[in-house]
Amino acid sequence: MLGKKSFLLGSAPLLLSAALLATPAFAAGMNNTMNSTKSNGATMGAAATNAPNNQQASKKDARDLVNKAVAEVKKMEKDPKLKGLMAKAKGIYLVPEFGRGALIVGGRGGAGVVLAHVNGKWTDPAFYDFGAISVGAQAGASGGQVAFLLMNQNAVDAFKSGNKVSLNAGAGLSIVTYSANGQASWGKGDIVMWSDTAGAYAGATVSVTDLNWSDTNNQAYYGRKVEPSAILAGRVTTPDAAKLKEALPG
Numbered sequence: 552m553l554g555k556k557s558f559l560l561g562s563a564p565l566l567l568s569a570a571l572l573a574t575p576a577f578a579a580g581m582n583n584t585m586n587s588t589k590s591n592g593a594t595m596g597a598a599a600t601n602a603p604n605n606q607q608a609s610k611k612d613a614r615d616l617v618n619k620a621v622a623e624v625k626k627m628e629k630d631p632k633l634k635g636l637m638a639k640a641k642g643i644y645l646v647p648e649f650g651r652g653a654l655i656v657g658g659r660g661g662a663g664v665v666l667a668h669v670n671g672k673w674t675d676p677a678f679y680d681f682g683a684i685s686v687g688a689q690a691g692a693s694g695g696q697v698a699f700l701l702m703n704q705n706a707v708d709a710f711k712s713g714n715k716v717s718l719n720a721g722a723g724l725s726i727v728t729y730s731a732n733g734q735a736s737w738g739k740g741d742i743v744m745w746s747d748t749a750g751a752y753a754g755a756t757v758s759v760t761d762l763n764w765s766d767t768n769n770q771a772y773y774g775r776k777v778e779p780s781a782i783l784a785g786r787v788t789t790p791d792a793a794k795l796k797e798a799l800p801g
Contacts, residue, residue, distance in 0.1 A: 606771060609767055609768065609770075609771035610771040610772060612768065612771070613678060613768040613769075613771050613772035614772070614791060616647065616662055616663075616664060616678070616768070617664060617676055617772075617791065617792065617794075617795050618794075619647035619648065620645040620647050620663075620664050620676070620795055621794050621795050621798050622647070623645055623647045623696045623698065624637075624645065624795070624798040624799055625798060626696065626747065627698060627745060628798075628800065633729065633745065634800050635800075636700060636729070636743060637700060637799065637800050637801065638800040638801035639702070639801070640668055640700040640701055640702055640743075640801075641667065641668050641701050641702060641703055641704055641706065641707050642665060642666060642667040642668055642700075642701035642706065642707040642710075642783070643665070643666055643668075643698060643699065643700055643701060643799070644663055644664070644665045644679070644698065644699040644701065644710070645663055645664050645665075645666075645698050646661060646662070646663035646681050646696065646697040646698065646699075647663070647696055648661050648662075648696070649661055649681070649695055649696065649697040649746075661680075661681050662678065662679070662680055662681060662765065662768065663678075663679055663680075663681050663697075664676035664677065664678055664679070664795075665677045665679055665701075665710050665779075665783065666783075666795070666796070666799065667701075667707050667783040667784070667785070668799075668801060669784070669785050671801065672785070672796075673795075673796040673799045673801070674782060674783055674784070674785040674796075675782055675785075675787060675788050675789060675792040675796070676772075676782070676792055676795060677710065677764075677769065677779050677782040677783055678764075678765040678768035678769045678772065679710070679716070679762050679763060679764060679765060680762070680763045680764075680765050681762060695746055695747045695748040696746065696747040697744070697745070697746050698744070698745045698746075699718065699726070699742050699743070699744050699745075699759070700729075700742065700743040700744075700745065701741075701742055702740065702741055702742060702743060703741050705723065705724065705741060706718070706724055706741045706742050707783060709722060709724060710762070710779060710783060711779050711780040711783055712779070713763075713764035713778070713779045714763050714764050715761065715762070715763065716761075716762035716763070717758075717759065717760045717761075717762070718742055718758070718759040718760075718762070719757075719758035719759060719760065720758070721758075724741040724742060725739070725740045725741050725742070726740055726741070726742045726743075726744050726757040726758070726759070727739060727740030727742070727743055727744070728743075728744050728745075728757065729743050729744060729745040744757055764779055769782075772789065772791065773787060773789055774789075
């Protein structure tokens with residue numbers, strides 16, 4: 552009798568487990584848990600798969616921007632006087648595609664690259680997202696290519712902080728516009744602004760604000776996290792930048 556009772560007592564947990572498993576609510580709960588686990592696993596797997604794809608897309612975007620900057624430089628060099636001015640510059644900020652309609656007061660711009668001219672050589676590009684620009688009281692101008700020639704070290708140093716860069720009187724920098732009739736004013740500005748949109752900036756007071764360091768483009772282009780000061784000092788390089796550096800005069 553004792554052996555039979557022990558068997559019955561020992562079997563009770565097994566019978567209870569079987570009964571629970573047979574319960575529809577319990578089974579549904581188990582299925583939901585398993586499905587949730589599978590779903591989470593699938594999500595994590597998809598994220599892991601998409602990460603390299605996103606990195607490749609970002610690197611392609613960064614390379615495309617540099618290639619467009621090369622084309623912009625070649626266009627600028629068709630003007631011999633502008634080419635000479637570029638050779639004297641301490642740095643340059645190239646914005647190959649300034650958004651159409653972005654010249655409206657306070658409008659948004661696009662992406663660009665900054666290179667410094669150190670000891671007669673150009674550094675590799677540092678990527679910045681173009682912020683806002685105010686062009687006097689002018690509004691409604693079309694977009695195009697824009698470049699800022701940084702004529703002294705103070706103008707270059709303004710970019711080394713990385714974020715919230717301003718190119719205006721508030722930052723102690725003056726911008727003059729490039730034109731065939733304005734050569735006498737070039738020596739008066741910390742920055743000379745050029746655009747392929749003829750007459751868009753003639754006689755305008757230009758102020759540029761809200762320039763931000765692009766972590767995405769810089770990390771994708773160089774394959775690691777980098778700092779603006781390191782790039783603009785020439786301590787960060789990549790063979791991908793060779794065409795742009797060779798295109799720039801000086």
